[in-house]
Amino acid sequence: MKNPPAVSLPLKILSTGHALPPNRVDSSELDRRLGRRPGYVEKRSGIACRYHASADASQSELAAAALNDALRRADLDPASVDLLLYASAIAVQALPFSAAHVLRASRLPAGTAAFDINASCVSFIQALQVAGGLLNGGAYRRIAIVSADLASRGIDWADEESALIFGDGAACAIVERGDGSSGIIAGLLETYPEGIEYCEIRAGGTRRNPRAGIADSDFLFHMDGRRIFRQASALIEDFFRRLLARSALQLADLATVIPHQASHLSLEHMRRRLGVPNSALIDIYRERGNQVAASIPSALHAAFSSGRLIAGRPALLIGTAAGLTLSGLTFLP
Template sequence: MQPIPLKICGTGSYLPRRILTSEEIDARLGWRPGTCHSLYGIKTRHVADDEETTSAMAAGAALQAMEMAGCGPRDIDLIIGACGVMEQPIPSTAVLVQDRLGLGRSGIPAWDVNATCLGFLKGMDVAAMHIQTGRAKRVLVFSSDIASVGLDWGHPEAAAIFGDGAAAVVLEAGEGDSALLAMGFETYSQGRDACVLAAGGTRVNPVRGMQTGEDRFRMDGQKAFRVASRYLPRFLRRLLLKSEVGLDRLDCVIPHQASAQSLNHAIQNLLLGAERVVNIFAQHGNQIAASIPTALDHAVRSGRLKRGDHALLIGTSAGISLGGSVVRF
């Protein structure tokens, strides 16, 4: 693919006020102190309260991103929501965020894409195509997820590691060397039952009745890991080949914070030095679609990702899907 002149002008993130510690999780599950941290590598995660809705968190992250980009809400001409779980089925979360940004009478297009944990990467991909074709000049892409409302504490493998939060970016046509160098996405539906939330659509809903547990997220972490790890090395090789950027030229690797196991696997087996990998899992947990852009915002604000650097954004999602992009920041 030809590089797309694209600049990430601003990043922002929002973390709910309440912090849930691994010690609190131990107490809730009747475990010995230190068990949660030992098993899952997580120390803290954030949990949204009733006022911190999906759209409220997204708007907070969006304002941060716009402040960094030096623009305001009315300077945006496209809003793309890329949440793993929407605030409500209809209308889209992007519509709710448009309203929260004071743009209810603006006519600015606002709609959602959904690729669960990889939603942000697909949102950025769609934004890049709109910018490349001249259909948009400045695009806001946000991801916001509240995992805590759908967790089944009878299955702590999933319940213990998910956190809430939101993040956003402002994208514009590239200036200087800034560019999207490559984008890749693959789906292997042999793993479709590894990560499931059955309720909320037309098949399982309150009107027709739900069986116990269908309104809670369930995950077979080992199966998801096996399917993803089987295809990830080949996927990464192809992505880097398309980008014409080798592993040795990557300045910053920003992975989906799926689990401590997956991050360690990326560092050890894919020959990515720990110093190049942004790892905030212990403090944030798995924030679904908000995971990658939150890690991106952390990298930018901490100085780990600087102008001119090459960055790899990569992850997996329910499906099982693999996704990644290489950018020159």
């Protein structure tokens, strides 16, 4: 790459932050809890540890902790944020919207604009695109994007395929328009609803409720891992190629690749099938597990805080999600 590609939406990441519940769950603990031989859970899941919130912990307070962490790291005035976007897969409750709960728990002043964006595990990518459009349209000056999911609340411990991979967490990015030297290059979003039932929690909306009919299992996470991995694997390579073409980039141009931390198999697919080198790949899965929508911004925070986002060098956010949805975004830090 001779010259940095042009950005379509100027945007500057001012700060990032994250938050974890205090309860660290090592895979060795799950071996004992599930009556498995030592090393079984880590070998099957690819995870050494993850964090699970207590039964009485608040999702909105965890989200607010990540937001407050981002404000503190850059010494930003909470009143300077004029929009809060809450980008997560699971709502705090059905009504009102989750961003209102996060706003109340945060240091942002009452009256701050706020709303939710939900594209399951890739919610943060879509929120970043929305933020870019709103900043460049002049509607807002500074936007906080927060993702938080308590995946442990929906674990079905009878289903090892999904039960072993999830962790809880929250992360935040605070962005403004900047001077145009950084920003979004291109984005791509596609949904293939023939896979809609492969990954779902059926309760929480109008489809399953006390009047329409509901069972306790409807509140738990259900995944057909083999089918969803097969569907996603068949689509992701061409999706990746078209996103790079839309961005006028080649794989070698990417200094940083930040994928959804879906599973150790998905990350290995990034390495082997897509050819992403370890030097570019941000992989926090072994110490966090799959944090649902919080995975991508948590990995972004790891890259931002460790200096692995390089000014003038393209970076990529990419992931698959329930729906089945594929999302990607290239940007200059």
